[in-house]
Amino acid sequence: MEENILSAAGVRQEYRVGGRKKLLKALDGIDLELRKGETLALVGESGSGKSTLAKILVGSLAPTAGEVQIDGAPVVGRRSKLNAQRIQMVFQDPYSSLNPRITIGGMLAEVLRFHRIVPPNEIRAESIRLLNLVGMEEDVLDAYPSQFSGGQRQRLAIARALAPRPEVLVADEPVSALDVSVQATILDLFASLQRELGLSILFIAHNLAVVQHLSQRVAVMYLGRIVAVSTTRELFENPKHPYTRALVDSIPRMSAGSVNDLFEVQGDPPSPIDLPQGCRFAPRCPLATDECRSVDPALLEVAPGRFSACIHTDRLAPYAFAPKAEEAAL
Template sequence: MTKPVIPPNAASGQQDALLTVTNLKKYFPIKGGVFNRVINHVKAVNDVSFSIKRGEVVGLVGESGSGKTTVGRTVLRLEEPTDGSIVFDGTDITRLSKPEMRRYRKRMQIVFQDPYASLNPREKIRTMLGHALAVHHIGRPEEREDRIVKLLEQVGLTGDYLDRFPHEFSGGQRQRIGIARALAVEPDFIVADEPVSALDVSIQAQVVNLLEDLKAEFNLTMLFIAHDLAVVEHISDRVIVMYLGRVMEIAPTRKLYRSPNHPYTKALLSAVPNPDARARPDRIILKGDIPSPINPPSGCVFRTRCPIAIPDCAKVIPVPTEVSPGHFSACIRTAPQGAALSTPELQDAP
C-alpha cells in the first residue's frame, strides 16, 4: 500500500504549533526595458512549508542564496509574501493590513545578523531600549529604567552600559544588546537571522549559550537561521535544510545529524569539521555553483549538483515525504520504496 505524503508541517505536531507556514512563496520582480516593466522574477522562496511548536527552536540551514533570510523576513511580514499562508497562534497574518499587523509586532521579533548595522549609532542604549518599551506601552515611565537594567543583566551586561553608544561596544556586546532589544517587548517568537555569523568563534559560543539560557528562562519559540551546521546542532530541536528556495529535508536534530537522508544534507554535513577523524564522513564535493533563483533548474532544483541524480530528477518536483517518524526528505532516490514521491513539474506563476 502506498504511504500518503504528509505535509512537512505535520512533523512538528501542527495542533500545538505557534507558527505554521504553508506553501510560502516570495518572488522579487526584475524590471527592465523602456517602460520599466516586470520581465522576470527572483524566486527566493518557492513553496516552503513547516511549522514550529511553542517553546521549540527550529534551525534553518543552507548555502548563501538558498532563501533562508527571506523566509525569516517574510514570516514576520517584513517582506510581503507572494503566495501561501502564515498562521501565527491560530490567526492567518498573511493578509492582515498594516494596522492589524501592528498587534502582532510585539509578539514577533527579530535579531539581525549585523549587530552594528541594526543599532542606531546616534542613540544611547538607555534611549534605544526605552523606545521599544514606550512604543508597545510596556510598564509605566518611572518603571522603565529598572526594566532596562534588568534586560541588560539578563543578556550578561550591566546598568553601567546605559549611557554608551553602540560604537563603544565589541561585536559580541552589540549582539547582546540586539537580543535585549528583541526581549524588551516580551515576544512569543523570535527570528534569529544568522546572529553569530559576524562574530569571532569564541564569541559565537557565548551568544549561542546565551540564547539557550534565554530560551529555557522565557520558553521562547525561535527560528534560528544559520549556515554553520555545528552552531545549529547545538541549539536546535529540529532542523530544516533549504536549497534554492525549496525545502530539502526536515528532521529532529539528532536524527538529521546521525542519519541524513537527502544528498544535499549529506554534502553539507560532510563539510563540518570534526576533531574525531574516525567519525568524520567522507567529504562530498558538490560540483559547480548554486544556480540562479531567476531561472532555477526544472524538477529537483538540486539535480544539477547532485551526485546521485538521474534523468527523472529533471521531470518532477520532489515533495517532502516522511522517510521515518518525524523525518521528511524531498528526494526520489532516497525515499522509501512505494512512497508517493513527487508532483508533476508545473510552471510557477508569480
C-alpha cells in the same frame, strides 16, 4: 501533539528582475512550522531564501502567495503593532542594527514605551532586567553603541528584541558577523533564553555546525525550497537528503571520523531565475538519476517526524561511524 506557534503554508516570493522581463523565485512554496518553546534551525547556502522567509514570517514583507500564522492568527503583510510585539527579529550585523545616536537606556525605553510594557516609572528597572537577561549590567544604560564590541552589541540587540516580551524570536545569522571566539557565547545566550523564557526561536544559519548544540530540529533550505526537516540528532546520524548529507560531511571533524564516502557538492547552485527541470539539487547531486532530472520531488514524510524531498532516500545509509553531534567543532 506538539503545538505550533508560527506556521508558513505555501509561501512564495517572486521578484521581477532584468528590466522586469524575468521572474526570480526566491521562495518557491514553503511550508514550515515552529513549535512552542523549541529552537528550529533554518540552514541553507547564500541565496537560498532564508532572509526573505524571515522577513515574511515577521510580517515585514508581504509574500507573493501563501499564508503565515502566529498562534493561529494570520500575520498581516504590513508589520502591525501586535505582530511586532509577539514576534521579534535579531539581525546579522550588530553594527548597523543599533542607532549610533541613542544611548542603550534610550533605545530600550523607546521600545518599552511604544509597546506599553511597563508603567513609565518602571522603565529603568525593566531596562536593567533586560540587560541582566543578556548578561549585561546597569552601567551600560548611559553608553552609546559605539562603545561596545560586536558580541556586546549583539547582546544589546537581543535585549531590545526581548523588550516587547515576544513569544517568538527570528534570528537571521546572528553570529555570522562575530569572531569565532565570541560566537559560542552568543549561542549559549540563545540556549539560555529558550530555556528560561520558554521562547520559540527560529535560528537562521548557513552552517550546520553553528546550530547543532542549539536547535532541537533543523529545516534545510535549498534554492527557495525546504528540502529536509528532522531532529538535529537524526540529521547528524542519518541524513535523509543528499544535500543535508553534504552539509554534514563538510564539517571537518564530522568527515574526519567517517568511513563513508564523502558527499561532495559540485559547483554553484543554479540561478533562481532559471531553475532546472525536475529536482533543483539534481545538477549537483551524486545520486541523481534521469527521474530526478525530470520530476520535481515533493517534501514527504520519510520516517516519523522526518521530511525529505528526495526519491533516493533508501540509497542514503546512516553514517557507518555515527559521528557524535556533540564532538564536531564550531
